[in-house]
Amino acid sequence: MARMPLLFLRGSYYECGFQKGEFFKSEIQTYYEELEPKMSAMLEFYHSKKGRDFCEGMMKAAREKYPQYVDENKGIADGAGITEEKAIMSILWSQLDDALGFAEKEIFAAYGKSIAAQGCSDIFVNNGKEKIIGHNNDWASNMKPFIQLAYYAEYTLPNGDVVPPQTLLAIGGHPARMQGSSWASGMGMVSSLNDLAILDNKLWSGVKLPSFILNRAMQHAKDKDDLVRILTDQGNGIGWGWTFCVNAGFIDDPNLYNVEVGPSTEAKSSVSVVTISQDKIIEKETAGVYSHFNHVKHLPDKGIRVQLCDIRQARFDELPTPHDLESVLNIMGDENHDDFPIYRANGEGHLWFTNWSSVMDFNGKRVLVYKDNPKTSEPIAILPFSLVMDDKP
Numbered sequence: 001m002a003r004m005p006l007l008f009l010r011g012s013y014y015e016c017g018f019q020k021g022e023f024f025k026s027e028i029q030t031y032y033e034e035l036e037p038k039m040s041a042m043l044e045f046y047h048s049k050k051g052r053d054f055c056e057g058m059m060k061a062a063r064e065k066y067p068q069y070v071d072e073n074k075g076i077a078d079g080a081g082i083t084e085e086k087a088i089m090s091i092l093w094s095q096l097d098d099a100l101g102f103a104e105k106e107i108f109a110a111y112g113k114s115i116a117a118q119g120c121s122d123i124f125v126n127n128g129k130e131k132i133i134g135h136n137n138d139w140a141s142n143m144k145p146f147i148q149l150a151y152y153a154e155y156t157l158p159n160g161d162v163v164p165p166q167t168l169l170a171i172g173g174h175p176a177r178m179q180g181s182s183w184a185s186g187m188g189m190v191s192s193l194n195d196l197a198i199l200d201n202k203l204w205s206g207v208k209l210p211s212f213i214l215n216r217a218m219q220h221a222k223d224k225d226d227l228v229r230i231l232t233d234q235g236n237g238i239g240w241g242w243t244f245c246v247n248a249g250f251i252d253d254p255n256l257y258n259v260e261v262g263p264s265t266e267a268k269s270s271v272s273v274v275t276i277s278q279d280k281i282i283e284k285e286t287a288g289v290y291s292h293f294n295h296v297k298h299l300p301d302k303g304i305r306v307q308l309c310d311i312r313q314a315r316f317d318e319l320p321t322p323h324d325l326e327s328v329l330n331i332m333g334d335e336n337h338d339d340f341p342i343y344r345a346n347g348e349g350h351l352w353f354t355n356w357s358s359v360m361d362f363n364g365k366r367v368l369v370y371k372d373n374p375k376t377s378e379p380i381a382i383l384p385f386s387l388v389m390d391d392k393p
Contacts, residue, residue: 002371002380004171004356009150013068014075016150017178021079024175027144028080031176034142042089042096050203054099055092057207061236062091065209068155068163069216072178080176090176094211098199098241119294119308120181120194121342122247123331124276125322126256126288131362133247133256134328134374135192136343136354137181138294143173145356147369148180149387166220167388171358171369179215182358184367186388187222190360191248194294198262198303200240206267208239214261214269215244223250224257228271231261237269238262243303245292249362251389254278258292260299272298284321291316311340325359332357333375343373 007023009016021028032039045051063070070091077087089096096102123134137145148170155163166187170180182192193215214231221227227248231238238261245260256276264270274282274297276290283289293316295309296302315336322328335341346353357370359379365386368379 004369004371004380005146006381007146007148007175009148012153013072013155016152017072017075017077018079019075020148020175021076021082023079024144024146025080027174028076028082028176031142031144031174032082032086038097038102039086039089041100041102042093043085045096045100046085046089054203055088055096058092058095058210058239059088061207061209062213064158065233065236066213066217067158068152069178069213072216073212076176076178091210091212094242095208095239096241098201099203099239101201119312120192121294121312121332122192122194122258122292123316123322123328124247124256124258124288124290125324125328126254126276126278127286127323128278128288129363130324131249131254131256132325132328133190133192133249133360134332135182135247135358135360136332136374137171137173137356137358138344138352139173139355140352141346143355144175145171145173145371146175147171147381147383168219169367169383169385169388170219171356171367173355177212179212179219182360182367183219184360184383184385184388185220187220188251188389189219189221189227189248190251190362190367190385191219191246192358192360194245194247194292196243196245196260196262196294196296196303198240198243198296198299198301200263204240207236208263209233209236211238211241211243214238218246221248223253224248224255224273227257227259228273231259231271232268234268237264237267245296247292249360251362251365251385256290258290258297260296262296262299262301262303270299270301272300274298284317286321286323289321308340311337312342315342325361328359329374333373335373343375345373
């Protein structure tokens with residue numbers, strides 16, 4: 001039976017990061033080795049005056065707004081024996097990958113079989129009887145998915161404000177990264193994440209916030225308005241490169257949300273929200289049904305759209321309308337395409353495949369985690385929301 005490690009963390013943000021880095025030291029060191037030669041190229045850029053100004057501008061914004069997550073990332077690096085400079089590159093990776101021209105070259109050079117074959121899938125059902133977000137996490141074949149349950153101590157910000165203690169249940173693609181791809185927080189937020197490619201292919205002027213910092217910050221949003229506030233990030237906004245959308249719900253909110261986040265020329269992010277309610281028809285002529293396949297669907301800037309996204313979207317449109325857990329799992333596990341099925345099993349020569357799947361079952365107050373095809377296998381873990389939100393109704 002397939003397995004995933006389950007890690008319990010407790011302490012300050014730095015201490016929780018250190019605990020994770022120390023536990024997964026070998027996997028994280030291997031991960032950084034596999035980032036070459038791009039890591040060396042990014043460090044060379046960082047050591048130039050132009051590069052230092054560009055990188056430190058983003059890091060200054062991160063340290064001013066969310067120093068606890070900079071501390072957490074440093075803890076992971078220190079625990080794993082990774083240099084501080086490489087830890088900084090890991091925070092800035094999504095933006096440097098674009099600014100230095102790597103992302104666009106790789107997407108177009110490998111269009112048919114590698115980069116175009118990545119991309120998570122999310123299925124929403126919110127019909128009164130069921131409130132579900134199903135998520136397939138597609139990522140590189142060298143990923144090391146894991147589950148973590150973390151209890152973070154309160155944190156005093158530089159301005160004297162105190163961040164209260166936080167709890168987070170997260171499923172992550174690799175322990176080298178601090179943000180998970182599916183999670184439930186003590187604030188009542190239950191969500192999953194998709195990457196989006198909105199590229200500029202050059203250095204931009206102005207100071208933006210790194211994607212990975214916003215990824216982490218939004219995991220503790222209190223409600224939809226708070227989520228939009230965090231993602232808008234007034235004063236900076238997300239940088240060009242690998243941005244994201246969040247598929248979100250809140251335990252005391254009847255609606256679900258798909259929120260796309262992109263860069264803008266203003267000092268804030270471009271944010272677009274689709275509300276999936278029980279009485280609103282968006283897709284498949286049925287209220288409370290929606291899907292997302294790693295392509296920009298409703299932001300003004302449509303980013304780079306690859307073949308994979310269109311094929312998966314078309315297949316979703318063909319399949320029976322999801323209405324309960326079984327029908328959601330049937331779509332998540334659909335393998336009906338030679339190159340780009342919704343569920344892409346690991347195969348010889350595959351650089352990307354579906355590493356794991358999760359179902360956020362709001363009415364059942366639980367997260368179901370699958371390591372194999374969710375249509376044909378049993379979950380390897382069923383995790384109650386009460387692990388992190390035991391005071392929620």
